[in-house]
Amino acid sequence: MIDWKERAACRGMDPSVFFPPTGDRKALARARAICEGCQSQADCLVTGLDQTDGIFAGTTPRQRKSLALVGY
Template sequence: MLGLVPSGEGEPEWHDRALCAQTDPEAFFPEKGGSTREAKKICSGCEVRSECLTWALANDERFGIWGGLSERERRRLKRQAG
């Protein structure tokens, strides 16, 4: 997902292998109430899904689909782990 890493930090090493970097980024940032199905389907076949999710959790990413999880799902995961 090009452009999603804050400037100055560089891209994570796994980014080039991410399927989302090869698709429409809008699918990963649906409108409020929009479907996340397309993005999650892409994530399900991605070889760096776990790295992506780990990065999103570590960087408190609050928007979009990362590692196959929505914002709400990531919040729930963090509560369960904490």
């Protein structure tokens, strides 16, 4: 079975792309654009639900916190 990270659109990229500086809308948009349409989004989101920093499956920490609160 292939690990979801091997199928991810971000594979091989510098991880710092997904940890943009606070308030940097261009960097945030760039990270989200990479995630858009990625076939590993669901697995990435599950991985990111307990992360307090970074972009996972195109979501911000605030968005993931909201998802966790509703029981995603």
